Amino acid sequence: MTSPVLTVGFDLDMTLIDSRPGIRATYLALAERTGTYIDADLVVTRLGPPPETELAHWYPAEQVAAVADVYRSLYPEHGVTGATALPGAREAIAAVQAAGGRAIVVTAKHQPNAKLQVEYLRLAPDAVIGDLWAERKAEALREHGARVYVGDHVGDVRGAHAAGALSVAVPTGPIGAEELRTAGADIVLADLTEFPAWLSAHLGD
Numbered sequence: 001m002t003s004p005v006l007t008v009g010f011d012l013d014m015t016l017i018d019s020r021p022g023i024r025a026t027y028l029a030l031a032e033r034t035g036t037y038i039d040a041d042l043v044v045t046r047l048g049p050p051p052e053t054e055l056a057h058w059y060p061a062e063q064v065a066a067v068a069d070v071y072r073s074l075y076p077e078h079g080v081t082g083a084t085a086l087p088g089a090r091e092a093i094a095a096v097q098a099a100g101g102r103a104i105v106v107t108a109k110h111q112p113n114a115k116l117q118v119e120y121l122r123l124a125p126d127a128v129i130g131d132l133w134a135e136r137k138a139e140a141l142r143e144h145g146a147r148v149y150v151g152d153h154v155g156d157v158r159g160a161h162a163a164g165a166l167s168v169a170v171p172t173g174p175i176g177a178e179e180l181r182t183a184g185a186d187i188v189l190a191d192l193t194e195f196p197a198w199l200s201a202h203l204g205d
Contacts, residue, residue, distance in 0.1 A: 005100065005101065006096065006099055006100065006101030006102070006147065006203070007101055007102045007103075007104060007144050007145050007146040007147060007148075008096045008101060008102075008103050008104070008146060008147070008148045008149070008150065008199075009104050009105070009106045009137075009140070009141050009144070009146040009148065009149040009150065009160075009165070010092070010093070010103060010104070010105050010106070010125070010149075010150045010151070011105075011106065011107055011149075011150065011151035011152060011153070011156050012105050012107035012109055012114055012117065012118070013047050013048070013107065013108075013109060013152075013173070014047055014048070014086075014152045014153075014172055014173030014174070015086070015089075015150060015151050015152045015156070015170060015172065015173065015192070016085065016086060016089040016092075016093075016105070016123060016192070017083045017084065017085055017086060017089065017117065017121060017123075018083060018084050018085075018086055018172075019047070019079070019082070019083040019117070020044040020047070021082035021083065021084075022075075022078065022079035022080060022081065022082025022083045023040075023043065023044055023047065023079055023082075024040040024041065024043065024044050024082075025040075025078040025079060025082050026071060026074050026075050026078040026079040027040040027043050027071070028040050028078075029074045029077075029078045030067070030070060030071050030074055033070060033074070034059075034067060034070070036058055036059060037058070038058050045174055046174050047173060047174060048108070048133075048152070048153035048155055048156075048173065048174065048175075049108060049133055049134075049155065050068075050108045050131075050133050051068045051071050051072070052064050052065065052068045055067050055068055055071065072110045072113060075110070075113045076112075076113060076116055079113070079117075080113070080116050080117055080120050081120065083117055083120070083121065084121070085121050085123065086172055086191065086192060087191055087192065087193050088191055088192030088193035088194070088195060088196075089123060089192050090122075090123060090124075091192070091193070091195070091196055092150070092192040092195040092196065092199075093123060093124060093125055094196075095195060095196035095199050095200075096199065097126070099199065099200075099203060102126040102127070102144070103125045103126055104125055104126055104127040104128070104129065104140070104144050104146065105118060105123075105125045105127070105128045105129065106129045106132060106137045106140045106141060106146075106149070106159070107128075107129070107130050107132070108130070108131070108132060108133035108137075108155075109130050109131075110130055110131060111128065111129065111130025111131050112130075113130070114128050114130040115128045115130075127144065129144075132159075133155060133159075134155035134156075134158045134159055135158050135159055135162040136159070137149070137155075137156070137159030137160075137162070137163070138159050138160075138162035138163035138165075141159065141160070141163035141165055142163050142164075146163065146165050147165055147166060148160075148165055148166045148168055148202075149163065149165045149166070149167060149168070150168045150169075150170065150192075150195065151167075151168075151169060151170075152169065152170050152171065152172050152173030152174075152175060152180075153173055153174070153175055154175055154179065154180065154183040156169065157169060157180065157183045157184050157185050158183070158184075160186075161184060166186050166187065167184065167185045167186045167187070168185070168186065168187045168188075168189065168195070168198070169181075169183075169185035169187065169188045169189070170188070170189050170190070170191050170192060171188065171190070171191075172191050172192075177190075
């Protein structure tokens with residue numbers, strides 16, 4: 001499909017938003033609903049993959065898919081209002097748009113929940129694509145012609161590279177800067193407050 005000169009993809013959880021309080025609350029609600037103990041404080045230290053990956057630590061394999069559906073159904077009530085925009089998130093999206101480009105969110109979060117989250121925080125990206133993790137994020141990045149993908153996880157680095165996009169990483173999630181570099185991130189910023197200046201330099205302004 002035809003794409004504008006510049007499209008930048010952003011991961012959502014722990015890249016644009018601090019979703020830990022809401023995710024923690026949702027896992028606690030899930031534990032109460034199912035009668036299964038979940039260490040929600042541990043869960044929020046390893047965000048990134050879809051919930052099936054985490055739920056496999058707490059439920060038998062044959063229950064994981066069904067419990068993941070319950071988790072996703074609980075998120076709108078328990079998760080959305082607990083999240084906050086990370087420093088620089090709105091400015092990063094605005095910088096792309098001010099440069100005449102499109103800013104898209106590509107996330108492993110369930111797409112309806114991702115849209116609810118983005119709308120609640122008024123982040124105003126041009127598109128939200130969910131239910132894609134690691135290399136599968138390349139599907140949306142290629143479809144939208146993204147040249148840059150910004151994320152906080154090694155899975156985001158892999159997704160960017162699979163799409164032939166530049167990997168820009170921020171250590172605002174569970175993965176440190178050195179590990180992101182080792183994973184192959186092309187650029188590592190301290191956080192998104194550094195993104196507008198980096199983008200300007202990248203575009204040669």
